[in-house]
Amino acid sequence: MKVLELKNVSVRYRTEKGFVRAVENVSFDLEKGETLGLVGESGCGKSTLGFAIMKLLPEGTIVEGSIKVDGIDVSSLSNEEMRKIRGSKVSMIFQDPMTSLNPILRIGDHFVEMILTHRPDLSEEEARELAASALEDVGINRNRLRDYPFQFSGGMRQRVMIALSIVLNPAVLIADEPTTSLDVIVQAQIMELLEKLSREHSTSMILITHDMGLVAEAADRIGVMYAGHLVELATKERIFTEPLHPYTVALLESIPNTDINDRELKYIPGSPPDLSNPPKGCRFAPRCEKAMKICREKEPPEFEVDGTRVKCWLYGGDRNGSD
């Protein structure tokens, strides 16, 4: 069952310099219980996609294409209607939970406010009970509902955010760099918790990260983004054993190797293009070792190779115009 369907989604931010084409023509589905890792360098449009799904983009931003959450086309919903979907059908957690928690509200009040917005049929007592069990689900004692956000450590705050996001059992959870600001041990605990919750509640998850190591553990499928394009989408196994797009290959080569004899870390020379004026042709071509003439002239369509979707001319049948 598909809980999320994106078709040809494009996002353009309006700025003084003109439009920033942050996401272009992105399509993918998410099955119930599935985790999709969305990876790519900073600025490639990963968070923008998350905000587009949540309908939390700044006013004036142009969003095209269709986004369906649990069968509901959110593109056509009003702000009021979308408020009902957020939290109950789709939730998002961020890198820094402090920005999403009101410092002067006790943790319990965050839960009650959020639960009653969606479930006005419940009493405050019932909402508190629901909150307490969500907190216990993430390994925090229910007594701590009385505490304020600052009384929690970074890792515990992220747990609270996760509990808040899943208390209404949404179909989709978008986790945007959920562990970046935490130390490695806490990082591992949070990832373990997310995996456990997604397994137990069959929550589908989009895990946004620049860290290939993280998706290697947690994701079922991986989408690789570059400069607003989804350049490759495949199962985790395919991405790690047979990456097709030269950008995916470069990303994998830039993962630190734990083998002490092989510490050479490759990096990708150059930097991503200015999205207010992207190059014609493939957006990765200026940095690509394998670029051909056609890559600099014509944007590649998406090709399918043994189940992998790849946006690269190397996999096109007709390579007229190659160097």
Ligand SMILES: Nc1ncnc2c1ncn2[C@@H]1O[C@H](COP(=O)(O)OP(=O)(O)OP(=O)(O)O)[C@@H](O)[C@H]1O
């Ligand atoms: N509010 C905004 N107005 C204008 N441009 C924006 C805005 N937010 C993001 N952008 C631009 O859109 C592009 C995509 O940004 P986005 O934050 O989605 O990327 P990202 O892959 O999530 O990166 P990061 O990991 O750094 O968050 C970038 O070029 C960014 O500068």
